[in-house]
Amino acid sequence: MQLSREALLRAYRQMKVIREFEERLHVDIQTGEIAGFTHLYCGQEAVAVGVCEHLSVEDKIVSTHRGHGHCLAKGCDVNGMMKEIWGSREGLCKGKGGSMHIADVDKGMLGANGIVGAGSPIGVGAGIACKIDGKGHVAITFSGDGACNQGTTFEAMNMAVVTKAATIFVFENNHYSEHTGFEYAVGTQKDIASRAEAFGMKVWRGDGTDFFSVFETMREVLEYVRVPGNGPAAVEFDTERFFGHFEGDPQRYRGPGELDRIREFRDCLKNFRKSVTDAGVLEHADLDALDTEVLAEIEESVRQAKAADRPTAEDVLTDVYISY
Numbered sequence: 641m642q643l644s645r646e647a648l649l650r651a652y653r654q655m656k657v658i659r660e661f662e663e664r665l666h667v668d669i670q671t672g673e674i675a676g677f678t679h680l681y682c683g684q685e686a687v688a689v690g691v692c693e694h695l696s697v698e699d700k701i702v703s704t705h706r707g708h709g710h711c712l713a714k715g716c717d718v719n720g721m722m723k724e725i726w727g728s729r730e731g732l733c734k735g736k737g738g739s740m741h742i743a744d745v746d747k748g749m750l751g752a753n754g755i756v757g758a759g760s761p762i763g764v765g766a767g768i769a770c771k772i773d774g775k776g777h778v779a780i781t782f783s784g785d786g787a788c789n790q791g792t793t794f795e796a797m798n799m800a801v802v803t804k805a806a807t808i809f810v811f812e813n814n815h816y817s818e819h820t821g822f823e824y825a826v827g828t829q830k831d832i833a834s835r836a837e838a839f840g841m842k843v844w845r846g847d848g849t850d851f852f853s854v855f856e857t858m859r860e861v862l863e864y865v866r867v868p869g870n871g872p873a874a875v876e877f878d879t880e881r882f883f884g885h886f887e888g889d890p891q892r893y894r895g896p897g898e899l900d901r902i903r904e905f906r907d908c909l910k911n912f913r914k915s916v917t918d919a920g921v922l923e924h925a926d927l928d929a930l931d932t933e934v935l936a937e938i939e940e941s942v943r944q945a946k947a948a949d950r951p952t953a954e955d956v957l958t959d960v961y962i963s964y
C-alpha cells in the first residue's frame with residue numbers, strides 16, 4: 641500500500657460520498673418525489689473511484705445508466721448532482737438530464753447513457769481525439785456485463801484497435817444484466833476480458849470490490865494507454881451491486897442470502913477500512929470522522945435539492961439544440 645495518508649483519506653471519502661448519495665436516494669425515492677427511473681451504483685464504488693483517482697480533468701469518461709458513481713468520482717458537484725436527480729432547474733443539466741443523462745463536459749464527464757452499449761462508440765471517438773491531441777490523455781468508457789453483449793460494444797472495440805484510439809474499456813461485471821445472470825447470458829469462456837483480447841487489445845482483470853486492486857490495475861493500464869501510439873486496452877472488474885437493477889426491483893432472481901453475503905464479505909468500503917486499519921496506516925477514528933462529514937454533506941445536498949426551483953413551462957423550449 642504505497643498511497644499517502646492524504647490519498648487514502650481522499651479515496652475513502654470519494655467512495656463514501658457515492659455510498660451515502662445512493663443510500664439516501666434509495667430512501668427518498670420511496671416518497672415518489674423523485675421522478676423517473678433510477679439505477680443505484682452502491683457496491684461498485686471501488687471501481688469508479690479506483691479508476692477516476694488516476695484521471696485529470698482532460699481525461700474523459702463515458703458512463704452508463706448506472707452513472708451517479710462515475711460522475712461523482714470524476715468530480716461532478718454533489719449538490720448539482722442531487723438537484724439534477726430531483727429534477728430542479730438548478731441541477732447540473734438544468735434538471736433536463738435527470739438520473740440517467742447527466743453530463744459535465746467541463747469535468748471531462750461526457751455523459752451517462754440510457755442506451756445499453758451506446759457509451760462505447762462515444763468513448764472511441766473521445767479516445768481518437770486524445771490520440772490526435774498527442775498529450776497522453778485518455779478516454780474511459782464504462783460498460784456492464786450486459787453491455788458487453790451489445791453489437792455496438794464489439795464494433796467500438798474493433799474500431800478502437802484499428803484506429804489505435806487512446807480508449808480504455810472498463811467492464812464492470814456485477815453478474816447481472818437487469819434480471820439475467822451473467823453465467824447464463826455470456827457464452828464465451830464466462831469472461832469479458834478474453835473477448836476484448838480477441839479484438840487484439842491488451843487486457844487486465846481485477847477485483848472490483850477491492851479499491852487497491854482497481855487502483856493498482858488501473859495504474860498499469862493507464863501507463864500503457866497514455867503512451868501515444870499504443871492504442872486501446874480493456875479491463876474487467878468483478879464487482880457487486882447492492883440494490884436491484886432499478887429502484888423498485890424486488891430482486892426475486894437473487895439466491896437465498898445472496899445480498900446479505902455480498903454486503904458482509906464483498907463491500908468495498910468495509911474491505912478498504914479493514915485493509916488500512918490492519919496495516920496501521922489509518923485509524924478507525926480518521927474514517928469515522930469522514931463518515932460524519934460526508935453524511936452532513938449529503939444531508940445538505942438533499943436540503944438544497946428540495947428547496948431548489950423546479951423547471952417552468954418556458955424551460956421546455958430552451959436547450960433543445962446545443963452548439964459547441
Ligand SMILES: Cc1ncc(C[n+]2csc(CCOP(=O)(O)OP(=O)(O)O)c2C)c(N)n1
Nearest residue numbers: 706754755756784785786787814816817818
Ligand atoms: C439497447 C438497449 N437494450 C436494452 C435496454 C434495457 N436495459 C436497460 S439496463 C439493461 C441491463 C444492463 O446490464 P449491464 O450492462 O450489466 O449493466 P448493469 O445494469 O448491471 O450496471 C437493459 C437490458 C436498454 N436500455 N438499451
